[in-house]
Amino acid sequence: MIVTKYIFFMEVVMGTVSCRNCNGSGRFYDRKSGKTFDCRACGGSGINRNLWSTNCERCRKEIVYKANTDRPRYCKECRNIELSKTCAQMGCNKTILYKIGWNNVSDYCGACRNKRDKGFKASICQGAFCNNLVWSPPGKSFSFCFECNEKKKKADAAKWKEKPCAGGCGNTIKYNTDWDHPPNFCKTCKERRLKRGHEPNQSENPRFHAACGERGAKLSLQEKSRFSNFFHGIPDRQKMKFEEIVKLAEEWKNNNGGGFRRSDKS
Ligand SMILES: [Zn+2]
Ligand SMILES: [Zn+2]
Ligand SMILES: [Zn+2]
Ligand SMILES: [Zn+2]
Ligand SMILES: [Zn+2]
Known part of the structure; x- marks a missing residue:
């Protein structure tokens, strides 16, 4: 031709x-x-x-x-030569494959096009060392990508801890490690204590028991009950720290142990 x-x-x-x-x-x-x-x-x-x-x-x-x-x-x-380009959406690195002969090839990948068509707004994830693309639906504004969000949820969940109620009721207290003053008593014990009126120092008794026990002076039950009589006669006992009570209990044991043992027999 x-x-x-x-x-x-x-x-x-x-x-x-x-x-x-x-x-x-x-x-x-x-x-x-x-x-x-x-x-x-x-x-x-x-x-x-x-x-x-x-x-x-x-x-x-x-x-x-x-x-x-x-x-x-x-x-x-x-017409059938294959070409590729990167999605024009900031934060998206998807490759768009197309042929030279194709008309109106979008600058955006299918996923991005779909979000844009629905009016979603794009941003970059604010997670540390993360540059993932984040899509927020109309009226919302997300800061983190799915992965970072899951990580955050896990980290937040790990901050929740449990401990036994200091009231000795057997209840468990859930608290967050971010709290400056996690509660020591469960709701029931707290209400009971409020009704009864405050003791001079709410944590005095648990502190005393701990100071006499395995973590402290390791007093026997008999020693403890006698030391309790002695201790509860001290006027400033409410202000004493755990270590001070332990020290006092040890001194008491060293100085009076023998004599008290004798009186036990009577
Ligand atoms: Zn002809
Ligand atoms: Zn050609
Ligand atoms: Zn894309
Ligand atoms: Zn992220
Ligand atoms: Zn309790």
Whole structure:
């Protein structure tokens, strides 16, 4: 097919396609009669009116196509060349695969396009060392990506601890390690203590018991009950710290242990 004529339209080259029958000449020469006739197929024009010609925008190869149809931009080979680009959404690194011949290839990957169409707003995760993309639906504003959110939830859950109620009721107290003053008593014990009125020092008794026990002076039950009598006669005992009570209990044991043992027998 020979391009016989070029029509310049913008930068696109449009061409006509020559008639195959007469090779574009429009005529046939008859040797016998020595006459020439018009080609019947093209009516003597030498042009195939059913076909148009153009050039591939990439390789410039001629493309012949049906007249009065949309001009193809690429030849068959070029049309199927695969290309890729990165999603235009900030924070999204997805690759978009497409072919040269495709029209209207979106700059956004399917997931991002879907969110944008629904009016979601994009931001970057505020988690440490995290640059993940975060989508917030209309009217909301999320700061963390799913992974960082899960991490945060776990860390928050780990801050919740349990301990037994200091009232000796067997109840468990749930508290958060972020609290400056975690409670020592359960709700029931707290209410009971409030009804009874405050003791001079709420934590005096548990502190005394602890100071006599395994963590402290390791007094026997009998020693403890006698030391208790002694201890509860001290006017400033409410202000004594755990270590001070332990020290006092040890001194008491060292100085009076023998004598008290004797009195036990009576
Ligand atoms: Zn012809
Ligand atoms: Zn091409
Ligand atoms: Zn994307
Ligand atoms: Zn994150
Ligand atoms: Zn309790």
